[in-house]
Amino acid sequence: MVVSVTIQHLFKYRLEFVANTHFQKYPSKGEKFVVRVDTLEHNRDAARGIEYWRRIAVCANVIPSILRTINVLNEQNFLLEEEAWLNFHKPEFHLRSSNITWSKYAHIWEESTFRPSHENPKWTVLEQHGVVEVKAFGAFGRVLELFAQRFLQSGVRRGLRIMDDLLQERESQAYLPQDNVS
Numbered sequence: 001m002v003v004s005v006t007i008q009h010l011f012k013y014r015l016e017f018v019a020n021t022h023f024q025k026y027p028s029k030g031e032k033f034v035v036r037v038d039t040l041e042h043n044r045d046a047a048r049g050i051e052y053w054r055r056i057a058v059c060a061n062v063i064p065s066i067l068r069t070i071n072v073l074n075e076q077n078f079l080l081e082e083e084a085w086l087n088f089h090k091p092e093f094h095l096r097s098s099n100i101t102w103s104k105y106a107h108i109w110e111e112s113t114f115r116p117s118h119e120n121p122k123w124t125v126l127e128q129h130g131v132v133e134v135k136a137f138g139a140f141g142r143v144l145e146l147f148a149q150r151f152l153q154s155g156v157r158r159g160l161r162i163m164d165d166l167l168q169e170r171e172s173q174a175y176l177p178q179d180n181v182s
Helices: 015-022 138-174
Strands: 002-011 034-045 050-060 077-087 092-099 106-116 124-134
Touching: 002 138, 015 077, 015 092, 015 106, 015 124, 015 138, 106 138, 124 138
Parallel strands: none
Antiparallel strands: 002 124, 034 050, 050 077, 077 092, 092 106, 106 124
């Protein structure tokens, strides 16, 4: 069986500001499960107007200890690969992430697309879809999927709250008067 989560969210900020803020989102006080994010690749194709990132998120393993009695689930960290494309010509910011850890046993992925709102082009609409499919462990795999679905749903809510708070904080800092240094 496959479980999924789909959301739509409006940020009342410009696309580029939202995209740049995304890269400052983790690690943060609001998300204790993301240990660090390492950028493996970052380049910009000026001719095509596309900026690209490939990153690895190192996350704490959230599987309850009782379920970690299955040796393969007893990993300290969980790795996710994220790819991101900021297209200045379209304009659009697209993210795709998937699990590296346990990829033989489960497929966990998420796609997010950020676009200017039709209602107000100074705002950004996020459409996000995430899927968890456990390919092993028989009926026990279904238990893992249900756990992952609950965690994914709460993670999406936390991620949106972190983004909203960080956007607000960055906007207020942008308007602070700068000290003149003589």
